[in-house]
Amino acid sequence: MSKQVVIPFGPQHPVLPEPLHLDLVLEDEKVVDAIPTIGYVHRGLEKLVEKREYPQYVYIAERICGICSFIHGMTYCQGIEGIMNLEIPKRADYLRTIWSEYSRMHSHLLWLGLFADAMGFESLFMNAWRLREHILDDLEATTGGRVIQGSCKVGGVRRDISSEKLDEMASGLDSMQGELHDLVNVFLRDSSVRHRLKGTGILSKDDAYLQGAVGPTIRASGHSYDTRKIGYAAYGDLSFEPVVASAGDSYARCEVRAKEMFTSIDIVKQAVKKIPDGPIDMKVTGAPDGEYFARSEQPRGEVIHYIKGNGTKFLARHRVRTPTLANITPLVTILKGCELADVPIIVLSIDPCIGCAER
Amino acid sequence: MTYLARSPWVIHYDASSCNGCDIEVLACLTPLYDIERFGIINTGNPKHADVFLVTGSINEQNKEVIKNIYNQIPEPKVVVAIGICATSGGVFRECYNVMGGIDTMIPVDVYVPGCAARPEMIIDGVVKALGILEEKWAKMEAGKK
Numbered sequence: 014m015s016k017q018v019v020i021p022f023g024p025q026h027p028v029l030p031e032p033l034h035l036d037l038v039l040e041d042e043k044v045v046d047a048i049p050t051i052g053y054v055h056r057g058l059e060k061l062v063e064k065r066e067y068p069q070y071v072y073i074a075e076r077i078c079g080i081c082s083f084i085h086g087m088t089y090c091q092g093i094e095g096i097m098n099l100e101i102p103k104r105a106d107y108l109r110t111i112w113s114e115y116s117r118m119h120s121h122l123l124w125l126g127l128f129a130d131a132m133g134f135e136s137l138f139m140n141a142w143r144l145r146e147h148i149l150d151d152l153e154a155t156t157g158g159r160v161i162q163g164s165c166k167v168g169g170v171r172r173d174i175s176s177e178k179l180d181e182m183a184s185g186l187d188s189m190q191g192e193l194h195d196l197v198n199v200f201l202r203d204s205s206v207r208h209r210l211k212g213t214g215i216l217s218k219d220d221a222y223l224q225g226a227v228g229p230t231i232r233a234s235g236h237s238y239d240t241r242k243i244g245y246a247a248y249g250d251l252s253f254e255p256v257v258a259s260a261g262d263s264y265a266r267c268e269v270r271a272k273e274m275f276t277s278i279d280i281v282k283q284a285v286k287k288i289p290d291g292p293i294d295m296k297v298t299g300a301p302d303g304e305y306f307a308r309s310e311q312p313r314g315e316v317i318h319y320i321k322g323n324g325t326k327f328l329a330r331h332r333v334r335t336p337t338l339a340n341i342t343p344l345v346t347i348l349k350g351c352e353l354a355d356v357p358i359i360v361l362s363i364d365p366c367i368g369c370a371e372r
Numbered sequence: 373m374t375y376l377a378r379s380p381w382v383i384h385y386d387a388s389s390c391n392g393c394d395i396e397v398l399a400c401l402t403p404l405y406d407i408e409r410f411g412i413i414n415t416g417n418p419k420h421a422d423v424f425l426v427t428g429s430i431n432e433q434n435k436e437v438i439k440n441i442y443n444q445i446p447e448p449k450v451v452v453a454i455g456i457c458a459t460s461g462g463v464f465r466e467c468y469n470v471m472g473g474i475d476t477m478i479p480v481d482v483y484v485p486g487c488a489a490r491p492e493m494i495i496d497g498v499v500k501a502l503g504i505l506e507e508k509w510a511k512m513e514a515g516k517k
Contacts, residue, residue: 025385025416025418025437025441026416027415027417030386030391030394030395031386031391031394032385052433053387053388053434053437054386054387054388054389054428054431054434055469056388056429056431056467056469057470058464058467060467060468061466061467064466072463073463076392078390079390079392079393079395080392082390082392123395126402139402139403142398142399142402142403143402143403143404146399146402146403158488159490160392160395160396160488161392161488366391368386368391
């Protein structure tokens with residue numbers, strides 16, 4: 014056995030926009046073990062349910078993470094509505110679906126950019142983020158916020174989108190599709206990108222399942238597992254197929270996310286066609302009494318909000334299981350045996366969102 | 373800007389932010405806002421940086437990291453606290469693991485409020501910080517003479 018060296022990776026590291034610390038145990042250039050340390054972003058916001066009334070807490074739930082903020086707020090609201098047996102208006106469900114898909118597109122474009130940056134492909138990073146601004150423009154025009162939307166509330170949504178704006182959004186996505194295809198082509202066809210990603214960080218089909226991977230990480234290992242298929246919000250009325258790849262390497266994870274953006278565009282267009290008229294919210298009285306598991310599909314995978322009410326305005330417990338936390342275990346597995354130079358790519362390939370994971 | 377002969381470089385650290393401000397900091401560097409055209413580059417190395425951008429608030433685990441990065445940045449340096457969490461703790465100030473804004477640990481020169489702070493506001497904050505950086509340069513040069 015050659016001599017072992019421990020190299021600290023993070024919490025402040027050029028490829029990491031967020032603090033995650035890994036102790037990499039190396040034998041020459043090979044990683045033999047990776048020991049993660051988390052807790053740099055822990056705020057302890059779940060305990061704030063004891064200090065904020067349940068309708069106010071939506072603001073806190075949205076700020077669990079600034080990238081998937083809308084979906085966190087929506088899942089929390091679904092949990093409260095589940096306890097109180099509220100049937101929210103159909104139009105609100107469709108609006109939630111549209112904003113969720115916009116969040117997914119903005120998150121995936123953001124990730125593709127950061128991933129390109131980790132490979133050292135600077136111009137591709139800039140291009141992905143340039144396209145992302147189109148998505149953010151629509152989010153800002155319809156909700157008022159670029160990254161934190163604040164448009165979801167218990168019992169519906171806060172703002173309506175006019176039918177002219179909906180059509181404009183759909184045609185905007187149509188005209189963006191060409192540019193998006195060009196971008197995705199570089200990720201999937203460019204020889205230097207393929208050379209960098211193919212075969213790095215392979216997560217086998219069994220490992221992905223046994224270690225509880227979620228979202229694009231498990232879908233890239235050949236499992237068709239997408240929480241949107243349980244039909245929350247308006248997903249039950251819309252037809253789409255989860256994007257699945259089978260190789261399980263970094264390239265497959267990139268492929269799944271790249272292709273999912275086109276699924277999202279398709280879902281938004283279907284929703285714009287089918288969206289019914291009517292109210293966007295309902296009056297909510299009383300307080301939740303009981304417990305509920307709300308599940309939804311975030312850009313990074315399945316998120317679970319466990320909510321327990323005790324009949325007062327303040328919840329007894331709120332617990333979030335975020336996709337990144339589920340994906341850290343498979344990450345440690347695939348890091349074992351890789352080269353040191355591949356570590357940034359592999360860490361980014363699970364799309365870590367530390368803000369979510371630690372709350 | 374007589375003293376700032378070189379381009380100011382920034383370093384960004386996410387203290388315990390929700391990512392909202394972090395992705396807006398990155399958005400400043402990318403094509404729509406593009407502050408890189410003025411030579412402002414996001415560096416990963418504190419020893420190359422002039423401006424320290426911090427998002428999020430102080431907690432038990434990251435207070436040493438922030439101090440460490442701050443001490444590695446060469447003089448003169450300026451610190452910009454981005455977002456309401458970095459300013460005062462924001463909506464999370466009552467959380468058990470939030471000890472307050474960045475100024476509880478290191479001196480802050482410019483505060484950029486907002487949740488999430490918009491790219492325009494961040495750029496405005498950095499421009500104000502560059503003015504302060506120049507003053508600090510001037511003082512250092514005067515001290516040499």
